[in-house]
Amino acid sequence: MPYVDLHSAADYASIYYTTNATHCNVSGFDPAKPTIVILHPVFLDSTWLDLQLGDSRFNKNYNLIAFDMRSCGKSYCRPSGRHDSWVEAADLAFCFQKLQLPPSHLLCLEGTSIYCALRFAILFSEFCLSLTLVNVPAPVELKWIYKNIDELIHAACFADDLERFEQAAFECIEFLFGPDSDPDLMDELLSFWETTHPPSKRHRTAESTSVYLNRTPLTPEACALITQPVLIIQGEKNELCQMKYAERLVTQLTGVPDGAILYDIKGGTSMVSVVLGHASILNNVFHKFLTRLPHHRSDLVPPSISIRDRMQTALVKLSQIMDNPEVAYLDPLCSLSFCSLAPEVIKGQSELLNHYMKNLDLALTPIHPEIRPRRKFSQREREGWSYQDKGRTSVNSTHSTVLPERVKQESERGGKTSSQPQHSHAADISFFRSAFSAAAAEKRNGITKGPPSKISLNAPSSPMQRMLAS
Template identity: 45%
Template structure:
């Protein structure tokens, strides 16, 4: 099985990967083809990169390698409050070094993947030939996104019945695919989320949402470290990641070779690589960008790197991170653990721990009608804010990123889930048939894709 395992005192992670090679591994990569590492869209996994793996403009010219990031797809990791996108970048660096691969082009799609790619390029520049970033997010989530995700998280993880759970997933499809998406594609998404992230796997859902909502923006000195050629591809119809933040990031990448540029995909939703008609445009733009990059004069066949040399390189990255963050203690952390790269301000006091003076992200006392009404109110206000912003060219407060203080003190900042909790396929509520009904329903819908 194509897994890469990393075990340390404070972490255990098993990353799944897939390739376009005949045997599914990296050993039979075409020696003369450059490598493209693909990071999947938010809340999905590498199975949703089919539009890229099946496009001859990519798969015939490049060795394609895609990872399921921790908390996604077939990858597994011990739940940890230290998990942030610095850790995801370390996961990727650990994996590439373990596989002994030469420098690769990075194609990162949406929130967590984009943030991971930027951090990888800053700490491990020798592993990255170029960056292609699809749908760059704001430095922190927009206020309305922050609030909406909070409501959806409650419905997703603590539904009282099947209708409430499906309502949350349906709202998610609207945000990521738009209102006019094909019903078949919406059904596929709902089926995937139902099987991969059911309520009794809520620790995964919590960790993903927290990784998104509690991120710390990259500083200008860190962005200045990124020198690789960079292309940003941005949807023009996504309300979650407005294009102005893509332009802002491009301007901040002062030292990117050839200057970072933004390419807009018109009429496309947030999941631009998932919708086939939009994905083919993205693939064309990516293929054209990659064709202009200088091909490395090294074989793409993996070469074994001694463990001592890998540890030495990881120690250098920790020292580099300590300099960038002006925190000497980071350099003393264990280089054998990806969690050592975490720069959450709560590295030792993380969001999995509940505090007496702060609310926890546990089920609210609202009934079903009240929870749905709260979500509908947020949706309505979002539409009003978005329409006003588009009409007048000005943005209301809900269209601005939340401050780091809001993210830290928000009710999503804490959860009572820990690695010692055993989750069961049961749901709090009066409907005792909820779990069996959900299992039956998702197995039926999953046939649409799997």
């Protein structure tokens, strides 16, 4: 089976992978070809990498392998509040060593995969030939994005019927992909969310979301430790991952020979890897970047040192980066030992997971994971729906809105909501805010992330922000 099992006293995870080799196993790799590791976009999984895995230039000339992160797709793990991007980098390192993967080129698509790969390149540089980062987000999530994703994810996770779930999921996907996305793509995304992110699996969605929203920035000193060639591809009109953050990362990658390369996709927005036209440009730029690099064989050679010793070396390096000597004495065979979150944040994430795991057996399951939905979202019954703002749908006064009226009013005037979760009506309050409000206020390297409950939507006017006005 295409899984890598990671066991330790404090953790368990099973990481799913797929390859372009015969029988989908690593032993079928052609040693004469270089290897590309692909990390999927946030809130998606490796099934959404067809435009990269199916590109003939990559499929014929490279060994390809893609992983589902520990709380995504077909991978699964023991839920933990200590899950962050350093943990995912450790997962990837374990996979490299257990599968005896050769040094590889990393293609990282959106969000958490980027921060996982940057950390992986710092701690395990010998496994990384190059980095290609697609749509670099802000070091710490912007307040207005944090608030919107927070509330929309919560509404979808605690929906009690199909109609409410579909509308909440649609609003969230529209926020991530933009309001002008292709209707057929939106239908496919809704079908995917119905089968992989239903309320009955909301603890997995919550864990993935917390890793994304509660990320911490790398210091300039840590970024300077990356010495592999780096290509950054950024959507020109991406409002969620603005160009200035990619430009800032370029200036921080001072250890990259000849500097990192920044390429902007004209008209590109978010999630360019799954939008047909933009994905074609992405693949073309990535292919040209690889052809400039030295050819590297993919011989499967057992590690020269034990996995324990290599991971121990990585923990020592991480302790130096974090300026915390205690990290070096943690269990090197446990990915959670690499967590760099503050104790308050770990506690908040643990409380969040406990909240999301309550009554899972009673939560909505729209459809079996192996079956496609019977209807497309765009072809559903529209009685009680109205069209506003360039054809977008919104709930009229006879239906419950995605966000409670109280929350929307307080968001508009910047008011403060209760800091305690309202278990009597889960959708009445965003639990991410209450769980992280204390820890998120800390300053990290000069960047302040304040409590979302005190945040008003003061970002520049954009089509995405109009969704909360309906």
